Amino acid sequence: xxxxxxxxxxxxxxxxxxxxxxxxxxxxxxxxxxxxxxxxxxxxxxxxxxxxxxxxxxxxxxxxxxxxxxxxxxxxxxxxxxxxxxxxxxxxxxxxxxxxxxxxxxxxxxxxxxxxxxxxxxxxxxxxxxxxxxxxxxxxxxxxxxxxxxxxxxxxxxxxxxxxxxxxxxxxxxxxxxxxxxxxxxxxxxxxxxxxxxxxxxxxxxxxxxxxxxxxxxxxxxxxxxxxxxxxxxxxxxxxxxxxxxxxxxxxxxxxxxxxxxxxxxxxxxxxxxxxxxxxxxxxxxxxxxxxxxxxxxxxxxxxxxxxxxxxx
Amino acid sequence: xxxxxxxxxxxxxxxxxxxxxxxxxxxxxxxxxxxxxxxxxxxxxxxxxxxxxxxxxxxxxxxxxxxxxxxxxxxxxxxxxxxxxxxxxxxxxxxxxxxxxxxxxxxxxxxxxxxxxxxxxxxxxxxxxxxxxxxxxxxxxxxxxxxxxxxxxxxxxxxxxxxxxxxxxxxxxxxxxxxxxxxxxxxxxxxxxxxxxxxxxxxxxxxxxxxxxxxxxxxxxxxxxxxxxxxxxxxxxxxxxxxxxxxxxxxxxxxxxxxxxxxxxxxxxxxxxxxxxxxxxxxxxxxxxxxxxxxxxxxxxxxxxxxxxxxxxxxxxxxxxxxxxxxxxxxxxxxxxxxxxxxxxxxxxxxxxxxxxxxxxxxxxxxxxxxxxxxxxxxxxxxxxxxxxxxxxxxxxxxxxxxxxxxxxxxxxxxxxxxxxxxxxxxxxxxxxxxxxxxxxxxxxxxxxxxxxxxxxxxxxxxxxxxxxxxxxxxxxxxxxxxxxxxxxxxxxxxxxxxxx
Numbered sequence: 001x002x003x004x005x006x007x008x009x010x011x012x013x014x015x016x017x018x019x020x021x022x023x024x025x026x027x028x029x030x031x032x033x034x035x036x037x038x039x040x041x042x043x044x045x046x047x048x049x050x051x052x053x054x055x056x057x058x059x060x061x062x063x064x065x066x067x068x069x070x071x072x073x074x075x076x077x078x079x080x081x082x083x084x085x086x087x088x089x090x091x092x093x094x095x096x097x098x099x100x101x102x103x104x105x106x107x108x109x110x111x112x113x114x115x116x117x118x119x120x121x122x123x124x125x126x127x128x129x130x131x132x133x134x135x136x137x138x139x140x141x142x143x144x145x146x147x148x149x150x151x152x153x154x155x156x157x158x159x160x161x162x163x164x165x166x167x168x169x170x171x172x173x174x175x176x177x178x179x180x181x182x183x184x185x186x187x188x189x190x191x192x193x194x195x196x197x198x199x200x201x202x203x204x205x206x207x208x209x210x211x212x213x214x215x216x217x218x219x220x221x222x223x224x225x226x227x228x229x230x231x232x233x234x235x236x237x238x239x240x241x242x243x244x245x246x247x248x249x250x251x252x253x254x255x256x257x258x259x260x261x262x263x264x265x266x267x268x269x270x271x272x273x274x275x276x277x278x279x280x281x282x283x284x285x286x287x288x289x290x291x292x293x294x295x296x297x298x299x300x301x302x303x304x305x306x307x308x309x310x311x312x313x
Numbered sequence: 314x315x316x317x318x319x320x321x322x323x324x325x326x327x328x329x330x331x332x333x334x335x336x337x338x339x340x341x342x343x344x345x346x347x348x349x350x351x352x353x354x355x356x357x358x359x360x361x362x363x364x365x366x367x368x369x370x371x372x373x374x375x376x377x378x379x380x381x382x383x384x385x386x387x388x389x390x391x392x393x394x395x396x397x398x399x400x401x402x403x404x405x406x407x408x409x410x411x412x413x414x415x416x417x418x419x420x421x422x423x424x425x426x427x428x429x430x431x432x433x434x435x436x437x438x439x440x441x442x443x444x445x446x447x448x449x450x451x452x453x454x455x456x457x458x459x460x461x462x463x464x465x466x467x468x469x470x471x472x473x474x475x476x477x478x479x480x481x482x483x484x485x486x487x488x489x490x491x492x493x494x495x496x497x498x499x500x501x502x503x504x505x506x507x508x509x510x511x512x513x514x515x516x517x518x519x520x521x522x523x524x525x526x527x528x529x530x531x532x533x534x535x536x537x538x539x540x541x542x543x544x545x546x547x548x549x550x551x552x553x554x555x556x557x558x559x560x561x562x563x564x565x566x567x568x569x570x571x572x573x574x575x576x577x578x579x580x581x582x583x584x585x586x587x588x589x590x591x592x593x594x595x596x597x598x599x600x601x602x603x604x605x606x607x608x609x610x611x612x613x614x615x616x617x618x619x620x621x622x623x624x625x626x627x628x629x630x631x632x633x634x635x636x637x638x639x640x641x642x643x644x645x646x647x648x649x650x651x652x653x654x655x656x657x658x659x660x661x662x663x664x665x666x667x668x669x670x671x672x673x674x675x676x677x678x679x680x681x682x683x684x685x686x687x688x689x690x691x692x693x694x695x696x697x698x699x700x701x702x703x704x705x706x707x708x709x710x711x712x713x714x715x716x717x718x719x720x721x722x723x724x725x726x727x728x729x730x731x732x733x734x735x736x737x738x739x740x741x742x743x744x745x746x747x748x749x750x751x752x753x754x755x756x757x758x759x760x761x762x763x764x765x766x767x768x769x770x771x772x773x774x775x776x777x778x779x780x781x782x783x784x785x786x787x788x789x790x791x792x793x794x795x796x797x798x799x800x801x802x803x804x805x806x807x808x809x810x811x812x813x814x
Contacts, residue, residue: 031701031706032700042725044440048437083491165534262506262508266508267507270507
């Protein structure tokens with residue numbers, strides 16, 4: 001176990017460094033920088049150059065790279081070029097919205113996806129199976145921005161159950177997390193569909209295995225057989241679950257845009273169009289960290305759920 | 314049909330939603346406005362963004378301001394005098410209090426103008442104050458500004474958003490005005506959650522009298538469809554964007570009011586006069602004759618007035634002598650033939666994302682050019698790329714479409730034209746540059762107007778742009794919102810007299 005943790009930590013640091021270096025140069029390769037954009041149509045070349053000087057973009061690329069990674073070693077993510085405040089502050093302000101949204105979407109997709117998948121797999125060709133097939137096909141075909149907009153029209157405009165705009169002016173509060181239901185559903189549906197398909201396939205696989213035939217032939221009740229199948233099929237779904245959780249973060253970019261939610265998705269979009277390099281890099285760090293963490297957790301969860309993996313080698 | 318019914322249902326819903334509010338008379342009144350853009354900062358000295366000044370107008374005051382008819386009127390300066398040689402400006406100040414409780418005095422004006430002129434601030438508007446030699450307080454209520462050369466546009470600069478007066482005490486502390494703005498304005502800053510909302514509280518001690526609403530909430534909503542839905546459900550009292558297709562629905566809804574007034578924009582297709590054929594003035598005139606700009610204005614910008622030179626329609630500076638180019642494809646073809654332009658000439662047309670209306674305008678121009686035998690190939694680029702690669706830097710384009718925002722003084726619009734280094738069209742016309750430079754420092758109003766007229770006539774002839782026109786500024790509000798207005802030319806939001814009836 002300690003060796004496992006050590007190699008995993010080392011690979012995390014290398015992954016983070018590689019991704020961050022890539023992003024560092026990629027955002028700088030885009031034409032234009034924060035100064036040209038803040039200067040707009042009226043600023044002259046000299047004024048833009050002066051602004052570049054003020055926000056620290058006049059230094060050479062290697063100097064900027066060294067300064068940035070030097071700061072990182074001291075847990076300093078730098079300062080937003082546009083907002084003129086620490087990137088850490090910006091991220092901490094935005095993180096709760098995205099985490100809550102992704103968390104709600106994750107639970108929803110888990111409940112809907114696994115539930116439908118297991119139901120469908122236990123009785124292939126039955127009504128539940130056909131309904132699930134229809135659901136997954138439709139859910140995977142509908143683009144998120146369009147589906148989200150439909151939900152707004154129906155539930156916010158026509159029924160008035162939710163405000164049109166995601167959150168109240170003061171941002172995310174305990175009371176306003178209810179408002180995240182529509183975006184969470186939008187985010188969860190396509191993921192639930194994918195999960196349902198995989199869960200169904202795994203259940204079908206288990207159904208045809210020897211132990212199930214034995215259990216059936218010795219007269220075990222169908223419900224008990226179903227429980228056995230489900231508990232053996234589910235560990236195989238866990239790796240996909242981890243991928244899904246990581247994918248939720250990218251999904252939030254679209255959903256936050258549609259619902260106007262002030263989370264990390266809008267932050268990185270705004271950061272790219274304003275060429276706010278430190279902010280883009282900061283969100284990247286968070287995203288990589290979440291990806292790696294989630295994969296670790298999935299590994300661990302698989303250890304817990306599948307005793308065979310724990311056997312001494 | 315279905316749409317109309319749903320709107321009727323919506324207004325009913327809106328009424329129901331309003332009922333509890335009616336019952337709670339005496340409660341704090343909040344006015345909510347949806348805004349499509351978002352400020353980059355609330356420090357008025359380090360930004361050039363219209364969105365920043367639209368909001369900061371409520372937080373800060375300027376020495377002078379523009380009234381609803383576009384005339385310069387007193388604000389923090391109760392009066393001002395200009396010496397006959399145009400080199401000394403003396404301002405008498407009103408009594409006012411900053412939101413942090415400190416009293417406004419001449420020292421604040423000195424500190425503010427010193428900061429915007431300092432190299433350290435790196436203000437994108439620093440050139441507008443370049444003629445200032447010194448700013449001095451004469452007692453607490455008088456400020457004297459001395460110039461090196463006459464600069465009649467100074468008053469306009471002081472009346473613009475970047476002329477906002479900041480408290481000297483906080484300036485000395487290096488206060489973060491970008492995130493925690495402090496001014497003397499009618500509203501004090503309460504909070505800003507980015508990409509979400511800015512909340513402003515009424516300033517009961519405002520020198521011009523307390524505003525009627527208690528709070529203003531500005532919501533950032535990029536999507537115009539969401540803005541409209543929020544207006545229909547009553548979530549928003551005012552929205553700053555109404556898509557052309559939605560205007561009839563707003564106009565026919567008795568609970569809503571559509572406001573349509575002239576904007577300060579000049580919409581153009583900029584021509585790169587350093588490129589082949591476009592360097593020939595006959596070709597540029599031919600493009601102006603060969604594009605029906607009335608169609609461009611109507612289809613891409615929904616309405617507005619055509620212009621024939623680089624000045625917004627309706628401006629007192631717009632010369633009576635300049636008419637928009639007529640649509641005359643025959644004359645255009647003759648001019649192109651005369652200039653030796655071959656059939657099938659290919660142009661690089663660069664259009665800025667995410668400005669859908671400019672992209673549409675570009676596509677319409679492309680159609681008209683095709684009729685002239687010119688093949689314009691459209692390249693859509695993101696705004697940051699457009700600024701650094703098309704408008705600035707290497708100026709990689711033959712033709713591009715953009716809107717130039719309103720300026721209180723013509724010098725703001727015209728300076729730089731005629732000098733190939735300072736204008737994206739690259740027009741090299743020292744005579745034009747000379748006329749503009751002279752006009753910029755001519756104190757006598759009539760003489761100045763004559764010079765700008767000459768310059769604008771010359772710009773019409775030189776045609777470094779295809780001149781489109783000035784669009785209407787269209788926004789919508791609930792019918793019960795009274796007293797809200799937007800500053801002419803600057804488009805700033807003015808909530809001082811806004812009230813919910």
